[in-house]
Amino acid sequence: MNSLSGYNSSFSSFDSLLPNLSSLLSSGLLLGSSSAASQSSASSSATDPIQIELSTLGQLMSILGTFQSSLQQIYAPSIQFGGGTASSSNPAVASVSTSTGAQNASYLLNVSQLAQAHSATTSFSLSDSGTTVVGSGSLTITTGSYAYTSSTSATSFTANDTPVTISISNGTLSSIASSINGANAGVVANVVQNSSGAYQLQISQASTGASNNFKISVSDNDGNNTDQSGLSRLAFDQTLAVGSGQNLTQTQAALNASYTVNGASGSNASNFGIQLGSGVSANLLATGSSNITVNVDFGQLNTNAQSLASAFNTAQGSINSLLGNQVLPSNDPIAAMLPRMLNQQVQNSYSNGSSLLTMLSQVGLSYQRPAQYGLGGTLSLNVNSLQAAYNSDSSGAANLLYTAAQSLNALANSYTSQGSGSLVNETRALQTQQRNRQLVIHTPQTPNTFPFNLQNLLSYPSGNSMLSAQQISGLAMYALVYSIGAPYTLNALLVGQGLGLSSSGFSATA
Template identity: 35%
Template sequence: MASITSTGLGSGLDVESIVTKLVAIEKQPITDLQSRTSTIQTQISAYGKIQSAFSTLRDAAAKLSNPTTWAALTATSSDPTMATVTAGNGSGAGSYALNVTNLASPQSLSSKAFATNATVGSGSMTIELGQWSADNSTFTSKDGATPVSITISATDTLANVRDKINSSGAGVLASVVTDANGSRLVIRSKDTGEANGFRISTADDDGSNGDANGLSALAYDPTASIGSMTQNTKAANAQLTINGLAISSATNNIESAVDGLTINLLKPGTSTVSVGQDKDSVKKAINDFVTSYNSLMTLMRDNTKYDDSNKTAGTLQGDSTAVGLQSQLRNITASGSSLGGAFSRLSDLGLDIGAAGTITVNDAKLTSALGSMSDLKNLFMGVDPTDPNNNGLASRWRSFADQVTGFDGQITTRTAGLQSNVTSNNKRVDELNDRADAYEKRVRAQYTALDTQMAKLNDMSSYVSKLTSMLGSG
């Protein structure tokens, strides 16, 4: 009897095809589950995007419900080429008359001209900070400052002297300026102000500390009748008046004259400094919120709508949680508040809610509304102690966003439920795969047995046919 080497050879049946189709039918529920899981994962992804958009909205609403936003001030100068101004914490709204007669300046000295790369002599030079009298006849050392001595060698060029001065920490800055006459050493105070003047004395190795030769060419001390270097600028304080009040400042950056106001002097002259509420920053905060709100509403609408023209449903179409969130957000936005005085609804500010739920900004109307800052502030962040639903809109937007994205919020809860379904489906898929594998083994064994039996019957039939033929021929 012939042996069977492949399923189906004995019976003539396409056993492999039969088994494959039977197993495919058995696995159909797995395909259905995997398809449903893919849909759920898409929904989870959509909720992730919505949660992120809610967080962005929450941050924008928090800015509108922050007192700092509404307390921000801005300052302007009528002549920004003469002085610039910045308003900070503690500054108050008002107008200030500024009259600057003199800018703060550092002391500056320059030496005689030297040949390029020439040496200047050897010895030591001592630099001391302090204040000169009006005619430079007396010098008062600066409190807390210590004279600095610098050793100069015979091989030091003007550039070497410059570098030694700059690394000494003497409170001055040195540079080499070269023109058609040669190179000069220029030394100036590091800081402006009359208390930051300086004098330079030398111990010249040539034995003479007061002439203009050798190292003493870099000396400057009028109190000792030494003026080898030339004073180009005298150390001076800025002199100004603010609303008639005389002020003297060692720097051109005036920070303490008016609370919270920083004035940067650029040149002598007069200017008017005006301080008022920063309407531009409030306007930007409102527009930033509108942008985040519209982004969220558009995202939720696209995910929950049914497109009749394309016959396609959004990822969350019919999802009660998503639809509910959309409805709640719309209700808060449309409800307004009675705390805003002249403004009770967003439309009063030029923020109009369209049919799609998004907000359109009428810039002219919003700009006009910024003129009533107190009412505007109350509409967004006012607090009603008797009715939380009448609180300012920004406060309610923020509270709602915190609630829906919180640990037990609708988005978190819904996402957890969807994820649980994914886990359950994956577990069921594993079970069905195991069952399908067992089914395939069972069916394949049955058809193998059938194939073997059919092969035996076919062999028997062939044998009987041959035997009958032999008997008939005899």
């Protein structure tokens, strides 16, 4: 039975004070309007100033990227010093090359001794290299250095590397040489033919130098590891007696190269890469003397100067065109400062060692101011001035260009580097701002009114309207107050709006 305990008829006055629920549910007052969505769409179609600035910053970074690539070519070591000229008066004695740091200079090189590799040959010879068996067992080869008491006798041997053991089975001279060379033991084996036409095995250290020696220990299948029979004939240890463990015959001692450069003595384990001076090295080919002359090449210097001016002018022209049309100093001071910073950089004084050439204007690169303050200027090259600087201090002129290119690259990098570049950071901040604006524009607004009817509410969240907490609370309060004054009417309205309540299933009791 539908009943309301303690019902007071005076509450029926709510019928006259509150609007009819049915009329509200069926009116447009409780409908989530779609007008807000259409307004958001209209506003998003407007031109986005952030996107315009992002495009400008992207173009600026592209300009600077091209500028940096050109600068890096100017001071790359392969270009910076690759154009230098170096000559040897006696190329049979030494060849010469230049690298980073080369200066105009002359060197008198006198080679008294070339570096040599330790080498020894079998004391016996065979009529063939591939048929006659030398022996079987194993060879243990160790590289290191001897403490010599004479050219062929030593008190001790100090290993430099781990010994390598090689198994030999019925080895001939050729097969033994192949086994040694395949073991990467730090030595090289060759079968050589002597003056009588017989064959011998020669073993040499892979590296030259007085400290690069080797020894060979033998485990001979005939039971004697140091005699002059079988595989033990290949034993070579200069701490042992000749013929009893020192069975190979030393044919070349391990030696360092000995030489003088402008009278100063030098020694090296190798004949290659001998440093004569800053950025100048020689390969020793024979004993004797040679005059080495090094000059910076003017042609390369002129090319580098032209490249620096061209790269600067191209970058500044592109920046002027872009910033003059798109970004004003008032709304982007970071970008607007760029051309002025570049202008200042090419007018700076640079540290250049002991050279008196410290400014680009001294090597013929003159700066021209722009027609309007705040824009980028230009560089022009006077080749005659560059030639004069080269004639007085060619290495100083070259180094000034390299230093200026590196400094300009560092300045550009302060704008473009990931993580710390000012343009990169500005771009990220604008992208974040743009994303936040897009979230605001495209996030559906919560309607301030209720759905058309309760059936739409029941279909939530598949319905098209959303209810805020305030709306739900208001609807609940409306129903509560209305039920006190007119419970039976409310019951009928709810059933009529599709809540699934039967006409006998509702009871309100106070």
